[in-house]
Amino acid sequence: MVYNLMSKGKTLEEAIEKAQDLYNDFLNPNDNFMLQRSLDDAQMTSLKSPFISTTPSRATARSFALSQDTKGYIYTIEAPDDLFYDFNKVREDHSLPAHKTYGWMNELGIPIQLKYPFEIIQIVEVSEVIEIATVLFEKK
Secondary structure, eight states: OHHHHHHTTOOHHHHHHHHHHHHHHHHSOSSHHHHHHHHHHHHHOGGGOOEEEEOSOHHHHHHHHTTTSSOEEEEEEEOOGGGSEEHHHHHHHTTOOOOTTTGGGOOEEEESSOOTTOEEEEEEEEETTTTEEEEEEEOO
């Protein structure tokens, strides 16, 4: 989201402020209708999402990394579990229906920017349907 807004002529500060406003809507939902609409918007378009999308499923991450029929990258990110925004759990906690298209992803959002306490601990380049992987970085 931040980078999308910057490409529309906003400064980094303006982009972060807009993303923070959207993020606050997720933390303080006024009603379930608005919460569901916000969740759907965040998962269907990066323009309305204050999150970096992640998943604990390596297979899901790999499918997105290879979605353009080219090599891709899988980043392993570490942080306390409760700091990831769990879309499926939020829907469950508020008695909202599971998203028909995105529920399978088990999507976990990182708020706004990848910064502490979130830490990249590995980057792997993957290619081909039969995985060929090269570890490009690993924290020791």
